[in-house]
Amino acid sequence: MVGAGRGAWQQWELGTRNPSHTALIAISYVFNVNFEYVCGLTDVSTPPSLLIPNSRLHGMDRLTIETYLSLTSKEKEFVRRTMDFIQMHRHQE
Known part of the structure; x- marks a missing residue:
């Protein structure tokens, strides 16, 4: 749903590779969470509104x-x- 394969997800989770800016934005949209939350900059996961x-x-x-x-x-x-x-x-x- 975010345009990344299983291998890319595994590398992101293992910390051997970082997702692109575009992938981070897609993740925030797909999971309806703050972009800052996806980047680890806040503990507030819920976006203020649907963007x-x-x-x-x-x-x-x-x-x-x-x-x-x-x-x-x-x-x-x-x-x-x-x-x-x-x-x-x-x-x-």
Whole structure:
């Protein structure tokens, strides 16, 4: 999801290689945590707000995100599993 392979993740975790600036930004977006948290500069993991550049949002995206945020935890889990299923099957085609 962040554009890095298993080998790169292992090297990052072992400390033999550092993730690129782009990878750190991707990690913060994917896991919805502060960029500073990913870099080890703060213990506060939660970002003050959801930050998605406007250039990445199209049409109904913002409404979809706002609707998702209003779902219950159980509904969000269902949506996440559905998205995982779609992504997994999209790559098999």
